[in-house]
Amino acid sequence: MVVGLTHYVILSSILFCVGIFGVLTRRNAIAILMSIELMFNAVNINFVAFSKFVTPGEFIGQIFAIFVITIAAAEATVGLAIVLLIYRNFKGINVDNINLMKW
């Protein structure tokens, strides 16, 4: 059976759903950031697969994937800095204890 575009897109949607599940159910802020990384990777698989199967002559999808990786690095840096700050102020990083802005 030939592996086509649909296979890659379905793999990416499964990985994206796993990431969504992590974001919805995890209590630890670092685990939530890890689930977001899973979702970024799912999106990147999509970009690269479409780049290969739809526009093979150019590298548009791969260039987009590079930009996504860069933004993910920036997101991880700032996110973990915020997590450390929260840990310092709340003595814990469980997001269900952090309800300072919830009325």
Place this chain on the structure above:
Amino acid sequence: MTGIPAAIFYVLAAIVVGSGVMVVSLRNIFHCALFLVLTLFGVAGIYVLLSAEFLAAVQVLIYVGAITILMIFAIMLTAKLYNAQIRQSNEQVVLGIVVVVTLLISTVAILGRTAWRLSDVMAQTQSTAGIGRALLTRYALPFEVVSVVLLTALIGAIVIARKE
């Protein structure tokens, strides 16, 4: 494109999805980080299958080499939480499974009946040279903007995390 490449794809997909599920379900957060490394390596293998070698190298360097190390650093710095066998999931697990399975089924159903406009051209093999040329000509402006974004994130992280 039958036989061995298909088998490699299925093995890589099993690694990616299996360790991804481990990342979101294990109780010990440190083990989650290690399984995240495995997932990212699997995604790098998928990139190689899609003839995007440069992106696979970038994936290993940046994700496996930098982002995961950053995560493990954060886990270590917020210690005495990760080794305790405290509950890591909230009480929405069942609801989350329902939502995610619904989303997955509807997405796959839509994907199955979409007719993609596929191209018959063979993928170029020299992806590194092509990406470099495109980044320095047509996508030069986004390339520069993204470097400024990285610098801003760097300064922002330092300002946020530093002690008063």
